Amino acid sequence: MSVKIGDIFPNAVLTYIPYDAQNPDVCGLPQQLKTHEAFKGKKVVLFAVPGAFTPTCSEAHMPGYVERVGELKSKGADIVACVASNDQFVMHAWGNSYKVKDDILMLSDANGELGSALGLVNDGTARRMGPIRLARFAMIIDDLKVIYIGVESAPGVTVSGASAVLAKL
Numbered sequence: 001m002s003v004k005i006g007d008i009f010p011n012a013v014l015t016y017i018p019y020d021a022q023n024p025d026v027c028g029l030p031q032q033l034k035t036h037e038a039f040k041g042k043k044v045v046l047f048a049v050p051g052a053f054t055p056t057c058s059e060a061h062m063p064g065y066v067e068r069v070g071e072l073k074s075k076g077a078d079i080v081a082c083v084a085s086n087d088q089f090v091m092h093a094w095g096n097s098y099k100v101k102d103d104i105l106m107l108s109d110a111n112g113e114l115g116s117a118l119g120l121v122n123d124g125t126a127r128r129m130g131p132i133r134l135a136r137f138a139m140i141i142d143d144l145k146v147i148y149i150g151v152e153s154a155p156g157v158t159v160s161g162a163s164a165v166l167a168k169l
Helices: 035-038 055-076 088-097 111-117 161-168
Strands: 013-016 031-033 043-049 079-084 105-108 137-142 145-151
Touching: 013 111, 031 035, 035 145, 043 161, 055 079, 055 161, 079 088, 088 105, 088 137, 137 161, 145 161
Parallel strands: 043 079, 079 105
Antiparallel strands: 013 031, 013 105, 043 137, 137 145
């Protein structure tokens, strides 16, 4: 069963590598992020991609958020986060390639814990990408309550893009 509007966002443990302004080119130590602790009392824009550095994710999905992160925050988003099935080191490198610094939190769901809890995973085995891949989606979470969710039903970026999310903030 997939998450729906009005549901409480699941409590999951994700990983990330914090941006270090003093050493921006150094890969720091992985940290855990517990979603209920990090998202409680906040408005969060979370967008998910099947894989960092993949064509649609890199050419169509991430750029919109990089370009519009300021608008998202000015419309009330406390946190803008990207999550993918990749490990935290890949997510950190992908964020660095876009110079997101700490504007976009780059989260890893490498074990599929969050995606499985949301009911938003796909089997990437046929494409040699592993059995658990996040679906492409975006959501707005307000104090742990899902208030918008856009899940892509076909290739490309429409309901999960930054423009669609901005229209719902």
